[in-house]
Amino acid sequence: MASGDPADNLPAGYVPPAVWTWDKPSGGAFAAINRPISGATHDKDLPVGKHPLQLYSLGTPNGVKVTIMLEELLEKGHSGAEYDAWLINISQGDQFSSGFVAINPNSKIPAMLDRSIDPPVRVFESGSIVFYLAEKFGEFLPTEVHKRAEVMNWLMWQMGSAPYLGGGFGHFYAYAPIRIEYAINRFAMETKRLLHVLDTQLGKCEYVAGDDYTIADIANFTWYGNMVGDAYSAQEFLSVHEYANIRRWVDLVGARPAVQRGRMVNRGFGDPAACLRERHDARDFEVNTEEKVQARGGTRI
Incomplete structure (x- = not known):
């Protein structure tokens, strides 16, 4: 652990205690809903609609992955992909209801129930859901071993990189109660490195994992499309104009009718x-x- 002069810490004189305790709000945009324990805070059943697939979500980048995937499946004629999408208002703590926690014990959107199977299958984590749907319907995930591995590489890369974009850069640049130069610089550097990784890859092929549109594009589009779009009002700060290959790909994917519909849901x-x-x-x-x-x-x- 780094040890510096407490006078240089923020706030001045701060020294981490031997044991961290949750004795005061951390501040910031989401302080009221953050807590260091899991589990339900209140009893409430989730609504259930008429379709086999029940989605409980919000139109954040992670939530939009799933609605785009479902709309793409419907666009291809898979009637079994019809779904009910229910809005989970995370600012009001809907994700901590007993019904939601039963599907996702991590209390994060999105979460889905597949009621076409008895007993129903619960699926949580956005990457897990799009993978589950790709396998269920046999779409947007190649079966040839090299192509499939490449798609999974880029899907997992996105899942691993998202915390740096959102919880890291987005939080400290846009949501933290104070601007901390070190934190912003740390995560801006990583965000630009990730943008460069993706931009370099898209300079080699039309889509993220090769010549075909896959779940790797769906997952990455919702985050990186936003990063070169309007996320956190940070586009000038991050010089996103530098990433011409990403912008080309964002225009290509964003023109798909299913993508446009999926971005509207929840x-x-x-x-x-x-x-x-x-x-x-x-x-x-x-x-x-x-x-x-x-x-x-x-x-x-």
């Missing part, structure tokens, strides 16, 4: 015309966007 923020808080049928994209629901006084049809 969104309770942003342009009301592009937000669909819940999704129970393809018709919802036409009649139940947040803009139209608000115009009807909050009524879904």
Whole structure:
């Protein structure tokens, strides 16, 4: 462990205790919902819709991976991929309900139940869900050993890199209660290194794992598309214009109709015309966007 002069620490004079205790809020945008223990805080059952696949999520990068995947499967004609998407409001602690914790003991979105199997299969972690769906429907995951390994390499790479982008750079740049130069520099360096890794790869092939669109593209698009888009209002700071190959790929993937639909689902923020808080049928994209629901006084049809 590094040891410096406590006078140089932040706050000045701070020395880590021998044993950390949770005796005061840490501050920041999500302090009210963070805690050092797992488990439910309240009893509440999750709603269940009419389709075999029940998704409990929020339109964050991790949540959008799954809704894009499901919309892509439906686009290919897999009727068994019809799903109900229920919004989990993490700012209100919905992820700590007994029903949600029963599906995901880690209390993070997204979480999914596959009720087409008896007993139902629970699936949590966004990478696990898109992999499960790819295997279930035989799409977006090649069977040839070299191609399959490459897709899994880049899927796991994304899962490993996301904490540096969000919990690291995003937190300290946009959400922490104070700006800490060391923390921002540490995670900005890592974020730019990761952007360079992906940009270099996309300079060699059309899609992330080769010539075909796969779950590696779906998983990476939701994070890296945002990083060169509008995430954390940090695009000038990170000089994202430098990553021309990523921007080419983001435009390519972002033009897919299923991607455009998937990005709308479980969104309770942003342009009301592009937000669909819940999704129970393809018709919802036409009649139940947040803009139209608000115009009807909050009524879904």
